[in-house]
Amino acid sequence: MRCAPTAGAALVLCAATAGLLSAQGHPAPPEPPRFASWDEMNVLAHGLLQLGHGLREHVERTRGHLGALEQRLSACGAACQSPGASAAPPQVPESPVAGREAAPEALRSLQTQLKAQNSRIEQLFQKVAQQQRHLEKQQLRIQNLQSQIGLLAPTHLSNGMAKPARKKRLPKMAQLVGPAFNASRLHNGGWTVIQRRQDGSVDFDRSWEAYKAGFGDPQGEFWLGLEKVHRITGDRGSRLAVQLQDWDGNAESLQFPVHLGGEDTAYSLQLTAPVASKLGATMVTPGGLSLPFSTRDKDHDLRGDKNCAKSLSGGWWFGTCSHSNLNGQYFRSIPRQRQQRKKGIFWKTWRGRYYPLQATTMLIQPTVAAAAS
Numbered sequence: 001m002r003c004a005p006t007a008g009a010a011l012v013l014c015a016a017t018a019g020l021l022s023a024q025g026h027p028a029p030p031e032p033p034r035f036a037s038w039d040e041m042n043v044l045a046h047g048l049l050q051l052g053h054g055l056r057e058h059v060e061r062t063r064g065h066l067g068a069l070e071q072r073l074s075a076c077g078a079a080c081q082s083p084g085a086s087a088a089p090p091q092v093p094e095s096p097v098a099g100r101e102a103a104p105e106a107l108r109s110l111q112t113q114l115k116a117q118n119s120r121i122e123q124l125f126q127k128v129a130q131q132q133r134h135l136e137k138q139q140l141r142i143q144n145l146q147s148q149i150g151l152l153a154p155t156h157l158s159n160g161m162a163k164p165a166r167k168k169r170l171p172k173m174a175q176l177v178g179p180a181f182n183a184s185r186l187h188n189g190g191w192t193v194i195q196r197r198q199d200g201s202v203d204f205d206r207s208w209e210a211y212k213a214g215f216g217d218p219q220g221e222f223w224l225g226l227e228k229v230h231r232i233t234g235d236r237g238s239r240l241a242v243q244l245q246d247w248d249g250n251a252e253s254l255q256f257p258v259h260l261g262g263e264d265t266a267y268s269l270q271l272t273a274p275v276a277s278k279l280g281a282t283m284v285t286p287g288g289l290s291l292p293f294s295t296r297d298k299d300h301d302l303r304g305d306k307n308c309a310k311s312l313s314g315g316w317w318f319g320t321c322s323h324s325n326l327n328g329q330y331f332r333s334i335p336r337q338r339q340q341r342k343k344g345i346f347w348k349t350w351r352g353r354y355y356p357l358q359a360t361t362m363l364i365q366p367t368v369a370a371a372a373s
Contacts, residue, residue: 063121070114073107191241192232194224195362197345200330204314208298211315212263223327226267226293229364233260237367242326244347245359247334252350257367266292266300269317280323280349291317313343323348331356 197204202221214225237259244252256279259270269291271279276289283289283302292300293315299307301318308318314327328345334356335341344356351357 063118066114066118066121070111070118073111073114191363191365192224192229193361193363194229195326195360196221197326197330197357197360200332204327205296205329206315208295208315211293211295212267227263230260230262230267233364233366239365239367241363241365242347243361243363244350244357246351246355247358252347258364260364265290266294266298268292278349281319283319289319291319294318322353326357326360326362328356 198221202216212226214223214228216222237257239255240258242254256275261268270288272288273284273286276284281289294300294309295315296310301308303320308321309315312321312325313329316325316327324347326345329343331344338354341354341356345360346353346355
């Protein structure tokens with residue numbers, strides 16, 4: 001577009017129009033998308049957590065102040081009279097009922113408003129507490145993702161799931177046949193037994209501290225303890241062996257590579273993408289899957305709307321509550337109600353989501369020991 005010589009204002013308008021048309025004809029290249037760095041995500045998560053703590057403290061202080069004010073107003077009673085009656089000495093009411101009847105209408109109205117405000121503060125307090133739990137969950141997921149990326153390596157990703165037929169690598173004490181379940185030794189050939197279920201003699205619906213320290217009887221049913229298992233594996237990769245038995249005498253054995261994080265990651269179990277997919281997980285990324293350990297009092301699972309450990313039973317590396325739970329409630333016979341069966345011991349990819357298993361054993365072996373054996 002060419003602008004003919006003319007008055008100053010018209011010339012400026014013509015030039016602006018030409019520039020606009022030029023810009024429309026040749027749009028500027030869009031800016032490339034920018035993704036937040038890990039540091040930015042950590043700062044954001046930390047800031048949200050601090051905000052949640054601040055809101056919670058503010059709500060607690062406000063609730064305390066309102067409670068103290070309400071008590072003072074209630075104690076005021078007949079003393080809180082109109083200005084004309086304030087000069088007279090206060091009369092002690094003959095009974096609490098008489099004192100309440102003598103209280104002015106304004107005082108009763110204020111007390112009603114305070115109670116309503118206190119109720120709203122209580123609701124806000126509950127919402128802040130709920131958001132706080134969600135924020136702590138999100139921060140834990142960020143930490144797990146960071147750990148997962150740090151563990152990525154070609155050799156790690158190339159490890160698939162071992163074939164179930166390779167049972168000769170498992171210690172004989174772990175085979176699910178007859179009295180082998182009652183073996184007294186916990187170590188054999190580099191493998192360490194970390195869990196055993198066989199008769200329901202031990203309650204596995206326990207707290208975080210119990211699962212951290214361990215419980216049960218090594219001669220029978222027991223859980224070794226997350227901290228002990230982490231000390232065995234350290235920062236090395238490991239192999240986890242899982243042995244399952246149903247009520248018809250059928251047995252299944254699995255082995256796969258894992259990495260167990262420390263308590264700062266909620267003892268997250270890191271699985272490679274091929275292993276996670278074969279185990280039936282759906283929320284799998286190319287870098288694999290990280291499953292924090294959850295209990296009824298420490299909700300770390302991947303469900304934002306549910307506490308899997310509280311909804312089901314026992315502590316476990318829950319994803320979406322539906323893939324496996326070898327620490328669930330023990331049933332000596334299969335319940336008829338489906339709602340009850342879902343709380344049992346199950347491994348979805350073998351006997352299905354609603355089949356409670358009869359017996360299980362879990363063993364772990366550090367990768368170095370596995371290579372030497």
